Amino acid sequence: xxxxxxxxxxxxxxxxxxxxxxxxxxxxxxxxxxxxxxxxxxxxxxxxxxxxxxxxxxxxxxxxxxxxxxxxxxxxxxxxxxxxxxxxxxxxxxxxxxxxxxxxxxxxxxxxxxxxxxxxxxxxxxxxxxxxxxxxxxxxxxxxxxxxxxxxxxxxxxxxxxxxxxxxxxxxxxxxxxxxxxxxxxxxxxxxxxxxxxxxxxxxxxxxxxxxxxxxxxxxxxxxxxxxxxxxxxxxxxxxxxxxxxxxxxxxxxxxxxxxxxxxxxxxxxxxxxxxxxxxxxxxxxxxxxxxxxxxxxxxxxxxxxxxxxxxxxxxxxxxxxxxxxxxxxxxxxxxxxxxxxxxxxxxxxxxxxxxxxxxxxxxxxxxxxxxxxxxxxxxxxxxxxxxxxxxxxxxxxxxxxxxxxxxxxxxxxxxxxxxxxxxxxxxxxxxxxxxxxxxxxxxxxxxxxxxxxxxxxxxxxxxxxxxxxxxxxxxxxxxxxxxxxxxxxxx
Numbered sequence: 438x439x440x441x442x443x444x445x446x447x448x449x450x451x452x453x454x455x456x457x458x459x460x461x462x463x464x465x466x467x468x469x470x471x472x473x474x475x476x477x478x479x480x481x482x483x484x485x486x487x488x489x490x491x492x493x494x495x496x497x498x499x500x501x502x503x504x505x506x507x508x509x510x511x512x513x514x515x516x517x518x519x520x521x522x523x524x525x526x527x528x529x530x531x532x533x534x535x536x537x538x539x540x541x542x543x544x545x546x547x548x549x550x551x552x553x554x555x556x557x558x559x560x561x562x563x564x565x566x567x568x569x570x571x572x573x574x575x576x577x578x579x580x581x582x583x584x585x586x587x588x589x590x591x592x593x594x595x596x597x598x599x600x601x602x603x604x605x606x607x608x609x610x611x612x613x614x615x616x617x618x619x620x621x622x623x624x625x626x627x628x629x630x631x632x633x634x635x636x637x638x639x640x641x642x643x644x645x646x647x648x649x650x651x652x653x654x655x656x657x658x659x660x661x662x663x664x665x666x667x668x669x670x671x672x673x674x675x676x677x678x679x680x681x682x683x684x685x686x687x688x689x690x691x692x693x694x695x696x697x698x699x700x701x702x703x704x705x706x707x708x709x710x711x712x713x714x715x716x717x718x719x720x721x722x723x724x725x726x727x728x729x730x731x732x733x734x735x736x737x738x739x740x741x742x743x744x745x746x747x748x749x750x751x752x753x754x755x756x757x758x759x760x761x762x763x764x765x766x767x768x769x770x771x772x773x774x775x776x777x778x779x780x781x782x783x784x785x786x787x788x789x790x791x792x793x794x795x796x797x798x799x800x801x802x803x804x805x806x807x808x809x810x811x812x813x814x815x816x817x818x819x820x821x822x823x824x825x826x827x828x829x830x831x832x833x834x835x836x837x838x839x840x841x842x843x844x845x846x847x848x849x850x851x852x853x854x855x856x857x858x859x860x861x862x863x864x865x866x867x868x869x870x871x872x873x874x875x876x877x878x879x880x881x882x883x884x885x886x887x888x889x890x891x892x893x894x895x896x897x898x899x900x901x902x903x904x905x906x907x908x909x910x911x912x913x914x915x916x917x918x919x920x921x922x923x924x925x926x927x928x929x
Contacts, residue, residue: 443555444503445475447880450494450526452519455831455838455892457854457868460845468870469523476526477514478505481888482576482631483827484585485519486600487895492519493529495587497888498572499737500564502881503546509533510543510572513587513598520893530608532573532589532596538610541571541591558744558751558877565746566698568737569627569715575889577631577638586613586638588628595628595640595662616640616660616669623650624695626658632719632727638662639672641716641729646695652678655693657716659727659772673727673763673772675805677714682803682814682821683794684710684757690793691757696734700746709739712757717826718889722859723833723916726765726780727772730839732758732826736885741850741878751877754884758824759804760811760839762862778808778862786861787812794821798862811857813864814839817846825852825883827890835859836866840890842883850874852886 450472459465471492481497496504496512504510511532517524532538549561574588578600585598587610596610603609619626621644630641644656659673677693684691685708694704696713703711713734720728739745739754763772764781778785778799787798789812797809803821804810815821820843827840837857844853844867851873856866873882880886908915 444553445473447474447555448472449474449477449480449505450516451870452523452893453868453870458866460848460869460872461853462869462872466868471516471519471523472514472526474503474505476505478503478508480505480514481574482587483889483891484576484578485891485893486578486582486585488582489600489604490518490520491515491604492891492893493576493578493585494526495573495576497574498543498564499568499885500561501551501559501740501743501877503549503551504543507531507534508543508545509540511538511540513573513576513585515604520895530598530603530610532610535608536610538589538596539591540573540589541567543571556875556877558749560744560747562746565700565738569629569696569734574629575631575641575718577633579638580633580636586631586633588631588640590627590629593626593628595631595638613638613662614667614669616642616662617671619644619656619658619671619674621645621656622654623648624654627696627715630716630718630730632721634721634725636664638664639719639727640669641719643714643716645713647697650695652676652692652694654695655714657714657729657731659716659719659729673774675774677731677805679805680793680802680807681712681757681759682797682801682809684712684755684820684822686794686819686821700738703735709735709752709754710757711735712822715826717758718828720828720830720837721832722830722835722837724765724767727763728828728830728837728859729761729763730758730824730826730828731761732756732824732885733822736825736881739884741873741882741884741886742875743877755820756825756842756884757822758826759809759822760814760824760857761805762810762859774805775810776806776808778804778806778810778812780810783810783860783862785810785812786858786863797821810862812862813855813857814841816843816849818849819843825885825887827888829890829892830859831892831894838890838892840887845869848872850878850882852881852883854890
């Protein structure tokens with residue numbers, strides 16, 4: 438960032454309470470800035486290390502958004518004491534500069550002609566095809582807090598980092614064995630999202646259909662890594678060929694499409710629409726069922742009211758991300774995707790009108806099997822698919838927090854968080870973090886303008902009670918399959 442750059446001091450990482458509501462910029466719960474653009478630049482993954490009281494962030498390469506110090510696309514930053522008195526963001530390590538691990542061809546901010554002046558459009562032409570294929574994706578931390586995991590979008594590997602060594606000044610990263618090749622038709626297996634549950638790591642992969650394929654060549658895949666056997670296994674594999682809710686009200690009806698690196702191959706280049714799936718994040722509820730944020734790659738390619746590739750025409754991309762629910766059978770351990778807004782014993786409370794416009798629910802012609810469990814993944818104006826990719830959940834709360842566009846009905850060009858009830862799929866709380874209708878918009882407005890979401894909480898306290906049990910999944914809750922005995926317990 439050159440001297441005088443008026444983006445340098447803009448927020449790049451926000452903190453807010455779980456009770457946040459309203460518009461942060463006007464009368465609602467205010468945010469706290471933990472990092473600025475000049476300190477970390479564009480990031481995506483977030484991981485909270487309760488053991489050391491640090492939050493980690495992974496660099497992310499997207500069009501029109503400058504990278505932070507170093508500009509390699511392989512940086513991992515950290516902030517001390519993010520809940521109390523946050524420290525100045527610092528570099529934990531750089532996969533490229535410190536370890537020689539390639540994250541793909543990354544152009545510098547200057548080469549990309551990213552303007553130092555807020556509100557100026559930028560060409561950044563080559564980034565259009567690169568997003569989702571270079572730099573870093575999601576990040577997660579092991580249950581015991583010993584290891585950090587991050588997705589390299591270029592070599593499509595998951596790297597394990599020993600946190601104690603890295604914090605102690607020794608950069609390190611070891612690639613896990615390659616995930617099981619799904620043999621994608623007319624495309625490539627593209628990983629991104631991570632989740633950790635019961636001592637095992639989960640990875641979200643998309644068969645991209647980027648080599649001329651179509652919807653039938655797409656796959657949404659979740660694979661699980663077993664550390665004891667050092668092997669990956671597929672736990673979910675579905676073709677996302679269902680009808681989606683309206684990406685723009687009154688517009689044509691679009692299903693998920695194959696990834697495209699040429700703007701002219703979009704199915705709609707007017708209000709640019711071409712929904713390209715990316716499994717951005719994976720969260721687990723107390724029962725072990727997965728909740729998936731499937732974001733739209735288009736948001737990283739087009740930005741908001743910025744230059745069309747290789748043109749000075751201003752365009753506003755329109756994303757169509759989806760929030761999906763699975764159910765894990767407690768007997769078989771198998772995951773099944775929601776069908777017609779039903780996931781196991783859970784039925785959506787949505788009452789949509791079968792038009793693909795507005796609220797979802799059973800028999801609404803949007804979502805797997807003709808319905809949509811997370812029925813309030815929509816706005817009352819313009820959009821029926823509003824998920825942007827970041828998720829977080831407090832186990833046992835039945836409240837899933839999701840990064841969404843236009844979180845407050847009636848307010849457009851905004852981004853924030855919506856809380857959903859995991860039992861009925863309905864919205865319980867909404868919070869707008871920022872709004873920007875300027876032309877061009879320097880912060881992506883509602884087009885994937887926010888990254889991952891993470892709860893910052895203190896370590897589990899010492900508890901004295903009248904039951905002791907084997908907490909096999911380390912969630913602090915005695916589940917139905919966890920045996921206990923009477924007595925006095927001191928739970929650490």
